[in-house]
């Protein structure tokens with residue numbers, strides 16, 4: 001069994017009710033953080049977690065809404081008096097930018113993170129009883145989705161992307177697919193240019209995994225998204241916890 005904590009269900013916009021992208025997976029006594037949007041440290045603390053307890057951070061890409069919470073996580077380690085190093089995997093360009101962000105913006109007194117660049121390919125990572133696979137997706141910069149599997153559960157995270165066969169194939173038979181949706185169907189042209197997914201497109205992914213959880217929800221997509229209903233879809237809000 002695994003638990004998913006929806007820490008930040010918004011995208012790049014600024015909303016009171018939807019924080020920047022961040023999802024915590026708890027499985028096999030391990031904690032894996034998917035993306036690190038601004039304020040992720042506060043979201044973790046509000047659910048009773050310490051940043052010190054996180055075993056792995058998987059960053060999807062270099063865009064600010066997914067990455068800049070890293071500094072808050074490092075600062076939280078100092079406040080928690082934790083000497084453990086944060087282990088961060090992600091595409092090379094995202095990983096390369098982290099030392100520069102820390103050097104320029106701090107915190108410089110935090111334990112240096114262990115940085116693990118990944119190629120834009122299907123990479124495998126083992127963590128105790130958890131098997132992680134990176135999945136190349138189709139976004140405007142090099143981006144990786146991830147799947148997290150245990151003996152009895154599989155969670156697939158699309159990151160920011162156009163709908164892609166790589167994600168569909170990985171999600172087939174999974175317990176849950178967290179798939180980005182940024183725009184209403186009427187903004188398909190913008191989605192094609194910026195390489196995001198529309199509500200109409202995410203709707204077509206219903207039934208591939210047991211549950212579809214649209215994420216990275218921009219306010220312009222919210223109204224159309226709420227019109228999709230059924231047992232196989234949940235529209236998450238920040239703080240939602242789902243067991244699979």
Ligand SMILES: [Zn+2]
Nearest residue numbers: 011012065160
């Ligand atoms: Zn984004």
Ligand SMILES: [Zn+2]
Nearest residue numbers: 061063139160
């Ligand atoms: Zn992006």
